[in-house]
Amino acid sequence: MIQDIYPHRFNNSYKPKTAAENDYILIFKNRSVLVHKYADDYSLPKYIEVKNSVNDKLRYIFSIEGENEKNYFLLYGECPDSIDKMIYLPLSEMRYIKGRSFKEMYYIVCTAFHLYKWYSDNIFCGGCSERLIHSDNQRMLMCCKCGREIYPRISPAVIIGVTNGDKILMSKYAGRAYKGYALLAGFAEIGETLEQTVQREVMEEAGLRVKNIRYYKSQPGGIDGNILAGFFCELDGDDTITIDKTELAEANWYSRADIPIEDDGYSLTREMIGVFKNGKI
Numbered sequence: 251m252i253q254d255i256y257p258h259r260f261n262n263s264y265k266p267k268t269a270a271e272n273d274y275i276l277i278f279k280n281r282s283v284l285v286h287k288y289a290d291d292y293s294l295p296k297y298i299e300v301k302n303s304v305n306d307k308l309r310y311i312f313s314i315e316g317e318n319e320k321n322y323f324l325l326y327g328e329c330p331d332s333i334d335k336m337i338y339l340p341l342s343e344m345r346y347i348k349g350r351s352f353k354e355m356y357y358i359v360c361t362a363f364h365l366y367k368w369y370s371d372n373i374f375c376g377g378c379s380e381r382l383i384h385s386d387n388q389r390m391l392m393c394c395k396c397g398r399e400i401y402p403r404i405s406p407a408v409i410i411g412v413t414n415g416d417k418i419l420m421s422k423y424a425g426r427a428y429k430g431y432a433l434l435a436g437f438a439e440i441g442e443t444l445e446q447t448v449q450r451e452v453m454e455e456a457g458l459r460v461k462n463i464r465y466y467k468s469q470p471g472g473i474d475g476n477i478l479a480g481f482f483c484e485l486d487g488d489d490t491i492t493i494d495k496t497e498l499a500e501a502n503w504y505s506r507a508d509i510p511i512e513d514d515g516y517s518l519t520r521e522m523i524g525v526f527k528n529g530k531i
């Protein structure tokens with residue numbers, strides 16, 4: 251999955267650092283990120299390459315530890331149209347670009363985008379409209395006038411592998427850019443456990459009852475600001491699928507031998523489908 255960057259290690263403890271020449275800078279414009287594009291690879295710009303264009307409105311966000319520690323900063327000022335020969339790469343295209351070094355970059359960009367969205371959405375206090383300021387010692391925004399404290403928001407969601415003996419339920423979304431196979435999924439609602447989210451989503455989207463709900467693994471989903479929790483569960487009773495056509499274009503049972511996709515090394519959904527296909531669940 252994209253967060254699996256071993257032997258490197260993600261360190262997101264907040265420090266009020268200042269960018270040095272070789273630190274990396276994340277510059278977002280809408281849902282695109284500024285990158286160098288090479289024949290078959292991409293890289294993020296370094297501070298030395300962009301410092302004349304970004305007015306020093308940079309915030310340290312995290313580092314990746316390894317042989318050399320790499321620090322990442324986010325531009326929170328106005329984004330430049332372009333710098334030298336760099337391009338804005340749409341985040342929606344990144345899931346289709348492969349390569350071990352790119353996977354780590356994709357994870358960095360997704361995680362930085364989650365923070366970019368949070369900072370962009372929290373300029374002023376929601377209680378008194380005062381401009382928020384950043385805490386010196388933690389990732390927290392605060393209002394000096396009314397005392398509100400605002401922490402990064404992460405929305406929990408579930409990915410659901412519904413199994414029925416040798417078969418698993420796979421679906422395709424309605425009305426989304428992604429046209430490939432998926433597992434049922436949905437956000438947790440206020441007042442329910444993640445297991446209840448699993449039961450509710452399967453009933454709403456496919457009209458099925460489930461039992462024996464087991465947690466599998468999780469994955470940060472920075473592009474959508476969430477944390478995905480993967481669950482497997484078993485069909486309980488009638489296997490007749492009734493799809494919610496506002497959410498899904500199709501949903502069907504697939505036996506292990508007929509599953510048409512493989513684990514792509516990026517997504518929790520694909521890993522769960524792969525694990526089932528290989529008979530490990």
Ligand SMILES: [Zn+2]
Pocket residue numbers: 375376377378379380393394395396397398
């Ligand atoms: Zn306030």
